[in-house]
Amino acid sequence: MSSSTSSLEERHRQLGLTDGEYARILERLGRAPGDVELAMLSLMWSEHCGYKHSRRLLRRLPKEGAHVLMGPGENAGAVDVGGGLAVAFKVESHNHPSAVEPFQGAATGVGGILRDVFAVGARPIAVLDSLRFGEPSASERSRYLLERAVAGIGHYGNSIGVPTVGGEIYFEGSYEQNCLVNAMCVGLAPHDRLIRSAAAGPGNVVILLGALTGRDGIGGASVLASAELGEGDEAKRPSVQIGDPFTEKKLLECCLELLDCELLVSLQDLGAAGLTSAASEMASKGGVGLTVDLCQISLREPGMEPFEIMVSESQERMLCVATPERVGEVLGVCERWEVPATTIGCVTEGDSFQVLHRGVVVADLPVSVLVDDCPLYDLEPSPPSDGLYEAPARVLDGSESPAETLLALLRSANIASRRPVFEQYDPIVQSRTVRRPDEADAAVLVLPDGSAIAVAIDGNGRRVACDPRRGAAEAVYECAANLACVGAEPLGLTNCLNFGNPEKPHVAWQLVEAVEGLSQACEALGVPVVGGNVSLYNEAPSGPIFPTPVVGIVGKLPDAGRAGRLGFAREGDAIGLLGPFEPSLVGSELSKLRGHAPVGELPVADAARIRILHQGIRARVRSGSFRSAHDIAEGGVATALAECCIAGDIGATARLPRGLDPFGEAPGRGFIVSGPAEALAGFVMIGSVGGDRLVIDGLLDLAVSDLHDARESGLSEWV
């Protein structure tokens, strides 16, 4: 613990700590921190690890639910799905690394969320991604980010043998500099294999397993994830981690075997802030101290400084605690899987996180200072003046016929077929996938007893930009609607809050409003939040991204064989329009194509009625009386009808209710269903399935093949 005090005072700013935060450190420690200590504190007190601008706000989210087994605070949340099984899941961002180096940024985003899930003892069984880029037609950079991020996700997920079963992509100018790469992982575990990360039992042994520790990713959390992007970001590439799915595949199998053999006391993955965060979180949760000897850690390169070892974000590493008598068996399992593993320290009484290097104590910090004493800031929200976001380029001028408008919508990057993307992902490995992308509104995975889980991920930044509270609530409604369409009841929700710089009042306002909207919608639908992630400072000199809360919901259905499909299925079936569906063009895809900025009042939603609507759809999909179900999302009812025709490769004839805008949107509140006329009795019937054209009375008449071609053409030239 050398170094003069004067140089340290400057270093704390380089490491991202404010003068006030540094003063707080001095006060808490009663002395100046050493080099290694300051490096550790700067990471634990970064926005990324400390949640200092969001932690207070997140207390608002409802977390209680009948099925919840593990809530926020663990590596992943978990819900009971019956049959003695639990499903663990979480969504996390890897936005800044992906903006700097999209292939590795996206790949390690997947690797990181997989580790979060197997860290709680669950086998990863599905990945979904939520991606945002600038306009591909206008931006070379956006096309590059899109192509490389998709390749990176595929590289990691395909190679490790976890299916990528769903996701969503939107393109908007506000993501030009700050792309968003959010990855969600779903895992499956017997209840008794779920494990928490709290270290316990002084005298127990701390073991580091997985990849060697190198210099990659140093400062990933503090340098990249907790500040705005700007000029010269290429120079930050060394802060991006490099992924190795083969090493993680071995690590995954090894960890699950260790848990199956009941050899571990606790398990924790190494993510942002590496060993510093993993060890101090484990100690904090267990109310114990830890001693770690850096000389026991296997390094990728010689001559690494103690602080580099402590903050390295080398991927594919896990930390576990075992009783001394089990250590031999633990190392044996690791050897069989060819996973390097070394004992690096032990659990101690008290509150001290002690780091040794060549017999010298290089850090000795109270765990509570590292984990609990990070200052929490109150936001100073203030609504933005209009004009925060530029109007998009005008593609349509409003003079087009409804048929031309529908084709333009189907071709638009936000609505077009995602096939060029999802064909780069393996959606079926592990043999659970019952509904693949494009077959239904949610992915469906069968469980051993023949029941199934369904999962979807949703978020629409443009609508949240119009109205953060209503827009964020709509993300929950839409995600739940997608689950209803396959017959699934929501069990739990995870979210990733992607926002700009929270120190700016208008971004703070977006954040506060969005969390309120999410909370109200979750409460209304009875869906608890079991975990999530916050990504702030998604902001370039040109301004913040659209406020983008992304929600992922896991649900359950009793019979995998009865999972719903989105495509019209049978000639002669009646088509129903279910709601209370009162859409408008505010925040819609059509308003974007017409060059309107995201402003205006979104339609009001009656959450109680939405809940009843979803229950009704769920029940009729499960009973088989609906042969198809699809929620009306971007592009309105005309687009939804076209999608049902394309998926079923069959036409339809419909007459829309008077006054209903065919392209208006109200996510999560409107559905197109089909089935025998008697099964739809009592609902608003708008037409019937048949032929090879989509005919909407008085509006348009188009061949299904033309609809298909328009939808297929939208993204294929960019990916």
Added chain:
Amino acid sequence: MKTGIVRFPGSCDDIDALAAAARVGEPVLLWHADTDLQGVDAVIVPGGFSYGDYLRAGAIARFAPVMTEVEEFARGGGLVLGICNGFQVLCEANLLPGALLPNTSLKFIFRQVELEVVRGDGPFTGACASGERLSIPVKHTTGRYYAPSEELDRLEAAGQVLLRYAPGHNPNGSLRDIAGVCNERGNVFGLMPHPEHAVDPLGGSTDGMRIFESMRAHVEQHVLA
């Protein structure tokens, strides 16, 4: 039929192959570092990314201890099925002719494709009719079947091409639309499509069962009889 499924570090579709093999008999996992085939009647080298495949796909796996036994088993006439990465491994091990090159798109591709059965006889396609179509998914980055043209002529003349991609369904630029080939003796077969992912009606097609049923029929008739 007792089927051994090889598990390399990095195998991904081993569990899927195990489940498919369980529909036609008793499956066992064969660990890459072991040298005991446990008396199996047939071996499946499954899909995935053996040893990470950071070198050429399948190039390292062929040197695994278990592969010495698999080669010995094949030379003795035992049935060996290589799926995707397993096909790549068997080509690397010279148990099958030709090579798998990167897809013409240079990208990973997942797609449900239609295959045409070229030969509806023999141990792997005996349960199919010649000309029959099978709907089976592909998922790979390195699946473009290649061999010199005179070698391709020879393979076709000798009836070693068992499966082709149906017209318009070739996903990877494979020469002459070849999806699966066997060795001269007919007891080693490799294909890029994944029949083990087309066995359960819940997942869509069950056409992949035809391959496993063919193997069971052959083993019951010729090996266990």
